[in-house]
Amino acid sequence: MPETYYVVSMETHDLLVKRAYLKRGYNADEAAAGARFCSSAAYYGIRTHNAIKALHLDELFGSKVGRWKPGARIEKIKSRFAAAEIWNANFKLGQAVAYEAMDTCMKLADQYGVGMVSVDNATHYLWGGGYVMDAALKGYLAYTNCTSATSEVVPFGGKTPTMGTNPHSWAFPTQEAVGFPIVIDWATSTVAMGRVQVLKREGKLLPPNSAVDAEGNLTNDPNQAVALLPFGAHKGYGLGLIDELYAAYIGGGLPQLRGTALGDPGEKRASTFFFQVIHPDALNGNGFANHRTQRQNVKAILADILGHGNEKCILPGQPEANSGALSKQHGGLLFTKAEVEELNHLAAEISEPPWNPVNFKTVQI
Amino acid sequence: MPETYYVVSMETHDLLVKRAYLKRGYNADEAAAGARFCSSAAYYGIRTHNAIKALHLDELFGSKVGRWKPGARIEKIKSRFAAAEIWNANFKLGQAVAYEAMDTCMKLADQYGVGMVSVDNATHYLWGGGYVMDAALKGYLAYTNCTSATSEVVPFGGKTPTMGTNPHSWAFPTQEAVGFPIVIDWATSTVAMGRVQVLKREGKLLPPNSAVDAEGNLTNDPNQAVALLPFGAHKGYGLGLIDELYAAYIGGGLPQLRGTALGDPGEKRASTFFFQVIHPDALNGNGFANHRTQRQNVKAILADILGHGNEKCILPGQPEANSGALSKQHGGLLFTKAEVEELNHLAAEISEPPWNPVNFKTVQI
Numbered sequence: 001m002p003e004t005y006y007v008v009s010m011e012t013h014d015l016l017v018k019r020a021y022l023k024r025g026y027n028a029d030e031a032a033a034g035a036r037f038c039s040s041a042a043y044y045g046i047r048t049h050n051a052i053k054a055l056h057l058d059e060l061f062g063s064k065v066g067r068w069k070p071g072a073r074i075e076k077i078k079s080r081f082a083a084a085e086i087w088n089a090n091f092k093l094g095q096a097v098a099y100e101a102m103d104t105c106m107k108l109a110d111q112y113g114v115g116m117v118s119v120d121n122a123t124h125y126l127w128g129g130g131y132v133m134d135a136a137l138k139g140y141l142a143y144t145n146c147t148s149a150t151s152e153v154v155p156f157g158g159k160t161p162t163m164g165t166n167p168h169s170w171a172f173p174t175q176e177a178v179g180f181p182i183v184i185d186w187a188t189s190t191v192a193m194g195r196v197q198v199l200k201r202e203g204k205l206l207p208p209n210s211a212v213d214a215e216g217n218l219t220n221d222p223n224q225a226v227a228l229l230p231f232g233a234h235k236g237y238g239l240g241l242i243d244e245l246y247a248a249y250i251g252g253g254l255p256q257l258r259g260t261a262l263g264d265p266g267e268k269r270a271s272t273f274f275f276q277v278i279h280p281d282a283l284n285g286n287g288f289a290n291h292r293t294q295r296q297n298v299k300a301i302l303a304d305i306l307g308h309g310n311e312k313c314i315l316p317g318q319p320e321a322n323s324g325a326l327s328k329q330h331g332g333l334l335f336t337k338a339e340v341e342e343l344n345h346l347a348a349e350i351s352e353p354p355w356n357p358v359n360f361k362t363v364q365i
Numbered sequence: 366m367p368e369t370y371y372v373v374s375m376e377t378h379d380l381l382v383k384r385a386y387l388k389r390g391y392n393a394d395e396a397a398a399g400a401r402f403c404s405s406a407a408y409y410g411i412r413t414h415n416a417i418k419a420l421h422l423d424e425l426f427g428s429k430v431g432r433w434k435p436g437a438r439i440e441k442i443k444s445r446f447a448a449a450e451i452w453n454a455n456f457k458l459g460q461a462v463a464y465e466a467m468d469t470c471m472k473l474a475d476q477y478g479v480g481m482v483s484v485d486n487a488t489h490y491l492w493g494g495g496y497v498m499d500a501a502l503k504g505y506l507a508y509t510n511c512t513s514a515t516s517e518v519v520p521f522g523g524k525t526p527t528m529g530t531n532p533h534s535w536a537f538p539t540q541e542a543v544g545f546p547i548v549i550d551w552a553t554s555t556v557a558m559g560r561v562q563v564l565k566r567e568g569k570l571l572p573p574n575s576a577v578d579a580e581g582n583l584t585n586d587p588n589q590a591v592a593l594l595p596f597g598a599h600k601g602y603g604l605g606l607i608d609e610l611y612a613a614y615i616g617g618g619l620p621q622l623r624g625t626a627l628g629d630p631g632e633k634r635a636s637t638f639f640f641q642v643i644h645p646d647a648l649n650g651n652g653f654a655n656h657r658t659q660r661q662n663v664k665a666i667l668a669d670i671l672g673h674g675n676e677k678c679i680l681p682g683q684p685e686a687n688s689g690a691l692s693k694q695h696g697g698l699l700f701t702k703a704e705v706e707e708l709n710h711l712a713a714e715i716s717e718p719p720w721n722p723v724n725f726k727t728v729q730i
Contacts, residue, residue, distance in 0.1 A: 077649075077650055077651060079478065079646075079647065080646070081476075081477055081478025081479075081644065081646070081647040082447075082448075082476075082477050082478070083447075083448045083477035083478050083479050083647075084477070084478030084479055084643075084644075084647035084648075086647070086648065086649065086650050086651075087650075088650060088652060111446075111447075112446055112447050112448035112449070112477055113444065113446025113447070113448050113449030113481070114446075114448050114449055114479050114480075114481055114641075115479075116478070116479055116643070116647070118647075118648045118650065119650075120650035120652055121650075121652070141610075141614070154675070155670055155671065155675050155678040156678060157675075157677055157678040157679065158671075158674065158675030158677070158678040159674045159675065160673040160674040160675050162669055162670045162671075162672070162673055162675055163670060170603075170607060172610050172614075174610075182606065182610065184603035184604070184606065184607065186599075186600050186603070216674065231597045231600055232596045232597035232600065232601060234551075234681065235551050235596055235597065235601070236597060236600070237681075238535075238549035238551070238681045239549070241547065241549065241670070241680070241681065242535060242549065244666060244670060245506075245537050245539075245547065245663070245666075246648065247666070248659075248662050248663040248666040248667070249506070249537075249645050249648040249649065249659060249662075249663065250648050250649070250650050251649075251650035251651070251652045251653055251662070252662075252666065253654045253666075254654075254665060254666060254669040255666060255669055255670055256669050256672075256673060257669075264655070266654055266655045267654045267655065268652075268653075268654045272650075274648075276479075278449075278481070279446065279449075280614050281444075281445070281446070282444065282446040282448075282449035282451070282481070282483075283449075283451065283483045283611065283614040283615050283639075284442075284451065284614065284615070284616075285442055285451050285452075285453060285483065285484075285485035285486075285615050285616035285637075286442060286451075286616070287453060287485055287486070287616045287633075288616055288633075289618045289619075289631055289632045289633045290629070290631045290632065294613075294614060297613050297614075297616070297617075298610070298613040298614065300613075300619060301609060301610075301612070301613040301617065301618075301619060301620060302613070304527055304619040304620055304621050304622075305520055305527045305528055305606070305609060305620055306520065306523075306527075307527070307621075308525040308527055308621060309523065309524045309525040309581065310519070310520050310522075310523030310524065310525055310527055312522055312523070313520040313521060313522040313523040314522065315606070316599065316602075316603045316606065
């Protein structure tokens with residue numbers, strides 16, 4: 001059944017989001033990065049990580065509780081390595097840090113073929129796919145991982161959650177080949193804890209092998225589920241460990257204490273970020289079959305994978321591209337009525353008149 | 366039930382393997398790399414990728430059919446990037462190329478913090494975990510991926526195998542923290558085609574969601590299975606795509622034709638390799654809690670993950686470490702009777718007297 005969406009111009013949206021960040025004490029650059037990120041998430045249909053979530057996280061973990069530091073300055077740690085920077089983000093807004101880190105990685109990749117930025121004392125960057133997609137749209141291969149704000153995942157074979165849902169995000173500049181960048185972006189748990197809550201409200205069961213109860217036993221009852229399992233058994237467990245290991249080398253603290261006030265007060269509580277960008281020329285062996293260029297080769301290989309009866313397969317990044325096409329077609333960001341109401345809480349927070357839905361064009365999708 | 370293993374000294378093993386490679390036309394350096402690799406696989410209990418498999422692959426795809434080129438020289442492609450090398454391996458023995466690429470990555474990482482080598486016209490490197498483990502034992506974070514020799518995996522939602530089982534291998538220098546390097550190393554298919562053959566012989570069923578029949582329908586009957594599925598649905602599919610994309614940027618050909626003589630003769634048929642090494646100092650934010658050093662922080666984080674009731678969990682790399690400890694304890698490489706017989710085919714090939722099992726010490730494990 002089609003749903004009604006309100007078309008909100010980016011300008012209108014961004015102004016509200018910027019003012020909300022400014023009101024909470026963030027500076028102009030941070031507010032701009034925050035708005036840019038929320039716009040991008042909404043544009044590409046990432047409804048779980050739009051402005052509502054971003055500002056809500058800031059309430060739960062951020063400036064409202066004194067953990068994220070508006071106006072904080074990034075401190076670059078001395079390093080003897082030309083292609084790698086290490087930053088102490090000092091709890092600066094994650095979106096601002098992530099955009100700047102990705103820009104730095106691209107500059108390093110222009111010079112060295114590959115560049116990376118490791119970030120300690122990080123906050124939350126919400127949707128890693130957004131940053132790597134942005135770099136891919138500029139022509140680069142990009143990757144990021146981070147540790148989640150809290151630990152909700154049980155190591156394979158265990159019973160206590162001591163790992164985050166730890167996402168990985170990769171993007172490839174395939175827009176000339178298939179019309180959009182391929183973006184591979186997911187958490188390493190089978191489902192998100194948010195999904196468990198939704199299924200609980202809806203009275204539905206969890207997928208198999210996705211959660212454990214308080215005793216560490218498998219359960220598909222969302223009312224019993226207290227912790228998540230990695231996807232793909234030992235393979236997803238390994239992928240989740242990678243984020244914890246990067247954090248361990250960068251400067252992260254004990255995973256079980258992350259995002260909590262429990263235990264030894266001398267322990268650290270924040271996430272870490274890792275970013276890496278590769279210039280496509282730094283991979284180019286220049287020996288493509290049938291005189292293809294590198295871009296033509298990427299196109300030919302993707303056509304081969306999705307040929308031969310596989311025409312109905314979709315590529316990772318296609319759903320985001322489809323949402324982006326809808327946003328473009330309708331000339332703005334698409335929000336449901338419930339989302340407009342949520343965004344109006346922000347308007348109230350900054351003492352502005354609420355958006356009146358009748359002022360927005362509506363579309364049925 | 367314990368099985369009997371014959372303890373073969375590395376010297377005895379390596380001499381046989383070297384001579385087999387030399388007999389097939391490989392030069393001394395290639396034969397040494399080939400033997401080093403097979404020793405390492407046997408030492409760490411990687412029974413699927415020891416000398417028997419290595420020399421068998423060389424028969425199927427390699428020097429015996431004229432595809433791999435003994436004595437080939439690696440050609441370094443001109444690149445403007447200091448931290449990235451691009452090699453045309455000219456079908457040189459994969460193990461020799463992989464060791465050299467990893468050495469180069471470590472040197473680049475010493476200088477730039479991160480180094481990478483992309484390899485076109487590659488053969489087969491067998492067990493990616495071996496190369497990254499080796500770099501981790503030397504103190505680095507290492508990663509490799511490659512495209513498999515043939516395409517056996519159906520993209521998520523498709524019916525025709527147009528992707529390889531495309532493995533990923535990561536290793537971390539955690540030996541001081543947990544006694545061994547963490548090695549995360551697996552193919553992106555749910556099972557290997559070799560596993561399908563074993564289950565067929567044993568009259569057993571495949572795990573759910575691991576294979577499709579000739580019509581592209583799910584099957585758990587190994588007799589009906591003609592192609593594999595990615596592990597973890599769309600997530601494993603994305604991970605398998607990553608290898609195909611690296612190949613596409615490096616110089617690989619159409620996946621469906623890889624390892625075959627089908628289709629357009631102008632298309633390429635070989636795999637590609639990608640290697641990357643990071644120096645741990647290039648991640649080090651130097652702000653570890655409770656005055657821990659970076660190594661102490663890695664140890665504390667891993668202890669936290671495997672604490673709190675998770676003591677029975679194992680870390681990726683633990684099984685390899687356990688096998689290595691057994692090899693060390695018994696003073697040699699452990700082979701079953703069937704494996705000794707297989708290795709004696711190599712002795713026959715090089716006109717040497719076969720190994721007599723009575724000359725080897727035996728152990729029950």
